[in-house]
Amino acid sequence: MRKKFQKEKRKSSPLAIQELYPALIKKYSPHPHQDILRNLWDNWDMVCPEEIIPFIKPYACKGTVLYLGAENPADLQEIRMYYTELLERINVFLEAYGLQNYFERLEFSLMQGKKSLLERTAIPQHITAVFPPRPQNYGQKIDFHGNRSLERCYEAFCNRLDYEEKIKK
Secondary structure: OOOOOOOOOOOOOOHHHHHOOOHHHHOOOOOOHHHHHHHHHHHHHHHHHHOOOOOOEEEEEOOOEEEEOOOHHHHHHHHOOHHHHHHHHHHHHHOOOOOOOOOOOOEEEOOOOOOOOOOOOOOHHHHHHOOOOOOOOOOOOOOOOOOHHHHHHHHHHHHHHHHHHHHOO
């Protein structure tokens, strides 16, 4: 009698698309360095000279140009005096991530209601830890009338719920 072929059980977990296809992302993404620029915005107080931190806010970047703004014209004039130092500090910070001379120039203007890149809308913690409700008859034997694909799907669903229970604890 022949032995049955034992199929390995697959356990799926989500992967970031950047891990699967980094070359494809770089080719087709309009902002392939978005995660590195996010680090720049998160560390803006470290990159920016101390004297102008309260006055200056980045509000856009397009290609090799970084757009910076201020709330009033007096602050804007003061910020312009730090042009070379600011550009150098930003590019030195980005060199640590492998981006050599990423920004070629800086453009200054008044904010006039523009949203700053420093204002990050993070997903609230209470939303990220929400799991779907557990079904009433979870784990009970269900007859799928010999449909193996539905049985495997249900088994994967139950395994996922068990995994979420482990995460909660």
